[in-house]
Amino acid sequence: MLQDARSVASRSSQEAEIAGPASPEFIDFDRLLAAVRRQWRLVAVLGLIGLLLGIAYVMTAVPRYTASSNLLIDQGSNRIVDELSTSGGSIEDESGILSQVELLKSDQIGNKVIDALHLTSDESFMHSSVSLLRRVKLAVVSVVDISSWFRAPEEEADDEAEKRLTALALLGNDLDVARVGRSYVLSISYTSPDPVMAARVAQAFANAYLADQLDSKYEATRRASSWLQQRIDELRQKSLETDLAVQRFRAEKGLIAADGRLVSDQQLTELNSQLTLAQADVATARAKMDRIQSLLESGDTNSVVNDALASTVINELRTKYLDAAKRQAEISNRLGNDHAQAVRLRAEMENYKQLMFSELGRIAESYRSDLQVAQAREAAVQRSVADATSVSAGANETQVQLRELEREAETYRNLYQTFLQRYQEAVQQQSFPITEARVITDAQVPTAPSKPRKPLVLAISLFIGLAAGSALGAFREFRDRFFRTGDQVREELGLAYLGSVPHVKDKALAIPTQKAGTGTEASDRYLRANNAVARYVLDHPLSSFAETLRSAKIAADLAISHQKKIIGVISVLPSEGKSMISANLAELIASHGSSAILIDGDIRNPGLTRAVARHATAGLLEAVMDERPLKDCILVDPETKLALVPAVVKHRVPHTADLLSSVNMTTLLDEASNAFDYVVLDLPPLGPVVDVRAIAPRIDAFIFVVEWGKTARRVVRSTLAANPQIAEKTLGVILNKVDTEKMKLYRDFGSDEYYTSRYSSYYHQGK
Incomplete structure (x- = not known):
């Protein structure tokens, strides 16, 4: 029985297995559409409420007018002041343009507009532009400013200062400065309930910006000239001091130069050349000595050296030796080697040979003497080179400090020349400062209100209402955790x-x-349904x-x-x-x-x-x-x-x-x-x-x-x-x-x- 109960209880899982696994879907459109069907009334009601609120706002909102003036940041203007600054001041990138946007929104430009139009004394500007929402905002700001709570009466700003702050706040709320696309054009827009006031303020902002640019350029040039003058004086003094320091150092350290080189360096160069020649002479003498020594040891009469060829004694002895050898060979061939004449000739040849080698021994002694002289000269030159090297090394160590002093003197000399040249340019340009901006479109009095944008307000109101309804409907769906299907x-x-x-x-x-019984007791044994639902299946089978x-x-x-x-x-x-x-x-x-x-x-x-x-x-x-x-x-x-x-x-x-x-x-x-x-x-x-x-x-x-x-x-x-x-x-x-x-x-x-x-x-x- 229990197994049967389990089979009935698991019927749904068996049916799912027969049907096969459901393919996963990223979005279940059926459930999504079902949720839309369930919540559409709520979404529609809130969308309608949002639309009605938008209509109420459009019907009651005060029309506002917007006037615009365009400024062009001219990239072809002279940039003398920018060249004087090491960081540069040209407006060539997006951050520079955005910086000009913030400058137009600054209090500095706003104060110039207030002064130019006398806005603090214009009651229509000071009161008509302040809406209820802005008044609440200003009140909240004044309450949040805790420092104003403890301000003494004597420290309170006067009435004119308070009006100026109010005027600045009004200008900032209605001013809009934006870059036109990727160009160098800035659009200055001002919105006001009075179209004439909107045009006047927009044009005043453009003019105030140009005037501020002129003033800033002139002031920057003047400050640059003054700073350059002070800097030039400092550099002149530094250049003189560093040149004098170089000359004093040379005199103190004995660093005497000729033709741009130290005397010690020139001497060392000459001694190195002499050492090279001495070493070559030693090598030559040693080679001659080794050669004649090898001839003496070999006993070969055919081996010769240059000095032997130049010796008349050796040449005569060699001639006699060769003549005796020739006759000895002829006699030996005719009469035999043991002939007395052949034996005598061979004895003469041996005598000639000993005489030649004796003469070579005298030449060898001369070579040995030349070698010793060359070696002595080489040793003397080496000592001189060592002494000159030590002197030059000391001079080189001293020259490190000298070169540092020379570099410092050269740096101050170049800086002095550069700043002197720029100072002359700044003095020439100080008389006519220029600006990088110009007005390309003057503000015109608007003929139609720009706010409120009725279609946009109604569309946004409807969208907000629908979005709120959708969010509330989604929340209701999320909170629906009950059994429905x-x-x-x-x-x-x-x-x-x-x-x-x-x-x-x-x-x-x-x-x-109920059917009646036969009596009261029988009736008490019958059911008396006081709830019709208890018999619903009988009444509706x-x-x-x-x-x-x-x-x-x-x-x-x-x-x-x-x-x-x-x-x-x-x-x-x-x-x-x-x-x-x-x-x-x-x-x-x-x-x-x-x-x-x-x-x-x-x-x-x-x-x-x-x-x-x-x-x-x-x-x-x-x-x-x-x-x-x-x-x-x-x-x-x-x-x-x-x-x-x-x-x-x-x-x-x-x-x-x-x-x-x-x-x-x-x-x-x-x-x-x-x-x-x-x-x-x-x-x-x-x-x-x-x-x-x-x-x-x-x-x-x-x-x-x-x-x-x-x-x-x-x-x-x-x-x-x-x-x-x-x-x-x-x-x-x-x-x-x-x-x-x-x-x-x-x-x-x-x-x-x-x-x-x-x-x-x-x-x-x-x-």
């Missing part, structure tokens, strides 16, 4: 949606006449009200496998209409031919008993507590034979949960289920009491009643989450007290509510 029931609770019951007003229904209860009955028949069924009707909060649902469900079951008994289990607040059995003298409490027979506590509907066990509360019962879970209550339910096919219990709400949890194990299934548009989704969801045993046995949810007209506004495409108009022909309010 069956899809919300399935999504939020995961339970089946059994249907909706329209809201039925008692005053619109006539209480039906073909209505959507009755169809929803049939859906609940079928859900119970499908979910509960055994024939005898105990059904509990519950809600989260009181006054959601569960008692009327219980009564009508029981009447519907009885009218279909099944035996049914209705038990009012809400002992603390027996609303069902008050609606249909106010005259009862015994009921559930007597049957459970006093163990009275069930038949003595039953009232019967003479038309449908529905049995009712009322709850006659004569005194407060504090332990109602224990009473409903007691053995006697179980016995009563067993007796009722044996005698009837259906047992319907009108149980207390889940939220305030625990009675339902106490009796839940004895109930086969629950029908959950939720008041449409009143009960928050969160409280229902949290209550079911806290009572899983009840949630598992819940067949589904009935939305009660539905406003059918408003329900149309919550229908989405494809939902049950969307097709209400198509199957409404199946429902009839009459029998």
